[in-house]
Amino acid sequence: MTDVQNLEERFQAKIDAEQKIEPKDWMPEKYRKTLIRQISQHAHSEVVGMLPEGNWITRAPNLRRKAILLAKVQDEAGHGLYLYSACETLGVSREQTIDDLLSGKAKYSSIFNYPTLTWADIGAIGWLVDGAAIMNQVMLCRTSYGPYARAMVRICKEESFHQRQGYEIMAVLAKGTPEQKEMAQDALNRWWWPSLMMFGPTDANSPHSAESMKWKIKRQSNDELRQTFIDRTVQQAEVIGLTIPDPKLKWNEATQHYEWGEIDWTEFNNVVAGNGPCNKERLAARNKAHAEGAWVREAALAHAAKKAKKEKVAA
Amino acid sequence: MSDNPNNWPLWEIFIQSKRGLEHKHVGSLHAADAQMAIENARDVYTRRQEGQSIWVVPAGAISSSQPDDAAMLFDPADDKTYRHPTFYTMPEGAKYI
Numbered sequence: 001m002t003d004v005q006n007l008e009e010r011f012q013a014k015i016d017a018e019q020k021i022e023p024k025d026w027m028p029e030k031y032r033k034t035l036i037r038q039i040s041q042h043a044h045s046e047v048v049g050m051l052p053e054g055n056w057i058t059r060a061p062n063l064r065r066k067a068i069l070l071a072k073v074q075d076e077a078g079h080g081l082y083l084y085s086a087c088e089t090l091g092v093s094r095e096q097t098i099d100d101l102l103s104g105k106a107k108y109s110s111i112f113n114y115p116t117l118t119w120a121d122i123g124a125i126g127w128l129v130d131g132a133a134i135m136n137q138v139m140l141c142r143t144s145y146g147p148y149a150r151a152m153v154r155i156c157k158e159e160s161f162h163q164r165q166g167y168e169i170m171a172v173l174a175k176g177t178p179e180q181k182e183m184a185q186d187a188l189n190r191w192w193w194p195s196l197m198m199f200g201p202t203d204a205n206s207p208h209s210a211e212s213m214k215w216k217i218k219r220q221s222n223d224e225l226r227q228t229f230i231d232r233t234v235q236q237a238e239v240i241g242l243t244i245p246d247p248k249l250k251w252n253e254a255t256q257h258y259e260w261g262e263i264d265w266t267e268f269n270n271v272v273a274g275n276g277p278c279n280k281e282r283l284a285a286r287n288k289a290h291a292e293g294a295w296v297r298e299a300a301l302a303h304a305a306k307k308a309k310k311e312k313v314a315a
Numbered sequence: 316m317s318d319n320p321n322n323w324p325l326w327e328i329f330i331q332s333k334r335g336l337e338h339k340h341v342g343s344l345h346a347a348d349a350q351m352a353i354e355n356a357r358d359v360y361t362r363r364q365e366g367q368s369i370w371v372v373p374a375g376a377i378s379s380s381q382p383d384d385a386a387m388l389f390d391p392a393d394d395k396t397y398r399h400p401t402f403y404t405m406p407e408g409a410k411y412i
Contacts, residue, residue: 025382078359085343304348
């Protein structure tokens with residue numbers, strides 16, 4: 001038996017025994033690479049996710065909503081940091097990770113390439129997009145890589161406020177004037193299918209899934225999570241009197257699950273490939289912010305160096 | 316890790332949630348100096364009153380044991396069950412012990 005085989009067996013035995021893998025543990029190169037890809041994509045999604053919502057901070061309908069949205073967007077920045085921090089424990093530098101986002105090499109969740117056209121979109125994002133993200137994140141609290149799991153626990157604690165504030169916005173609009181209700185319905189119509197796409201390709205078309213399940217990076221399949229999300233969300237839509245835009249949606253008494261229509265995977269693939277409504281705008285915004293912040297990063301370092309020198313002289 | 320001197324160094328963050336409790340590791344962040352690390356840690360790790368005191372430590376200043384050496388390193392504690400109170404047989408009827 002070769003050494004690597006031996007190490008791989010011990011690694012898998014740890015995973016099978018539900019022991020977490022920590023940064024200094026030996027791990028297969030593919031496990032490390034998969035995690036770096038997944039955690040950094042996740043971090044980028046949190047960061048790019050601030051853009052569609054940031055679009056409405058100055059136009060929130062009242063001070064309460066503005067304070068809430070501001071707090072939510074701040075949380076997303078924090079979530080990005082927790083994840084970048086977890087990613088860095090795998091031996092990839094922060095600089096490299098950020099560069100991969102800015103150059104367009106790294107991906108982020110396609111959902112953030114859709115525009116926020118009305119205030120109701122902020123409600124729909126909290127309710128549906130954060131709702132879908134939570135499904136995935138709750139699962140990831142039990143992921144096999146320790147720093148990733150710990151970051152997820154922290155994120156999940158904060159995320160439920162995000163979903164509830166979004167659902168509240170939708171509920172209030174749905175109870176409002178006919179125009180307001182229509183606005184809420186229109187937002188649901190536009191965000192429903194992209195939200196379902198957030199769970200990724202069907203299990204049959206998900207190339208990395210089997211290995212990720214074996215390594216317990218993922219604990220539930222894309223289709224399982226998607227189904228649970230649908231089952232929960234349909235009921236919530238009924239409560240506030242909105243209609244899920246899927247004529248094929250039907251409760252199946254035998255399976256105790258909803259049957260539903262077909263995702264437009266051509267649209268999904270197009271947005272992933274960079275041809276969504278806002279892909280270029282999002283990357284341009286991130287690049288602009290990074291470039292315009294360069295002098296701040298430099299000045300802070302210069303200030304720190306000057307302070308350290310002064311302290312040395314004084315001592 | 317990046318050796319680029321133009322990058323802010325990495326700090327490990329420890330938060331004490333309440334007086335009387337220990338400082339607990341919560342994650343890391345980049346900052347130009349210790350003061351900035353504390354301020355940024357406040358913003359990212361205590362937005363919901365999770366802490367009342369923060370320690371920041373340059374990540375490079377932490378040394379740690381190697382996971383592969385764990386068996387050998389912790390071996391001396393393996394066979395000393397007499398360090399636990401349950402090891403001892405108490406006479407029947409004795410109270411408060």
